[in-house]
Amino acid sequence: MGWGDIRRELGRARAAWDSVAVHAAAAVGAAQLPAVGMIWYVDVTTGDDYGGGTIAIGLACLFVLAPLYLPFLGLLHACVQTLPAALLARLTVRRVRGPEWMWHLAWAAALGVLWAGATAVLWGWPFAATAAVLAALGVLPVLGVAYFRRGSRSRARAWGCSGTWIVSAGVSFVLFMVVFGGAVVATETGLVEEYEPPLLSDAQLTGVWRGQDGAVLRLHAGGRAELTELPMVSETDDWLADPVYTVCEGTGTWEPLRRDGDGDGDGTGGGSVGVEEDVDRDGVGLRVDGGCGQPTLWTIGGTERDPELFVLFGDPDAGDLRILTRD
Incomplete structure (x- = not known):
């Protein structure tokens, strides 16, 4: 394949970055972040706080201000993981069999592993745990892109930009409440135990x-x-x-x-x-x-x-x- 062929293939693959995909990837990527924040909060508060003060007030402020910054975080996540994976999936299905959405998931997971390697090198983050988290964060946006793109093929089912973000907000609320309820049940039943420091002789x-x-x-x-x-x-x-x-x-x-x-x-x-x-x-x-x-x-x-x-x-x-x- 010559350079001209590669340019033509990339030109065709840019269809993966259409407006529906961009809005869906950003909106669904943003929708999952409050639930992820709650999971992180539970993990921190049930672990060793190293004598630090409570983070509940800071977390409450983050939730109040969420409508101001979540769209930007969702767009950032889309640009570094979901949309590049969509482009790679579009290129892949031209050469290999299989549904595009499955290749989209595979490439999103691969990019999550790639970014985990970068964070491990630059900031010393644990590679395996970071890779698992970033790969998981790529799943819902990929499914969201497939859902909204399928709906855009029919005028009766097309959501539009505002509709996409409204649906995203509803999904975000449901996800957050599910995680919040699960956290309450897990702590009350003892499934998630409070941290106890070791006793050393x-x-x-x-x-x-x-x-x-x-x-x-x-x-x-x-x-x-x-x-x-x-x-x-x-x-x-x-x-x-x-x-x-x-x-x-x-x-x-x-x-x-x-x-x-x-x-x-x-x-x-x-x-x-x-x-x-x-x-x-x-x-x-x-x-x-x-x-x-x-x-x-x-x-x-x-x-x-x-x-x-x-x-x-x-x-x-x-x-x-x-x-x-x-x-």
């Missing part, structure tokens, strides 16, 4: 913990600690400072800090490291020799299999979260 806490920017914390049996480029609460503990923490290295002392047995958060830090704050979760109190920073509580998070130590520096609603994972 002193022996499990000892070892090497690593974080970003070269941070290393070595906890030795007996209460000695070695640290490299480790963030600690700054001397001023000022939320407006930049950065809101002090980077320390050298040696120090540590001790496990436990909440009281009934888990009501009345446990108190202190002891040899001098962490003076209520302890509502188990953690590690750390003091650096030489007076670098203030004694800092590194709270235990993660899971029994993959434990973490973390500190949220600064504003609890928008602080700087630093996480250490065990070697």
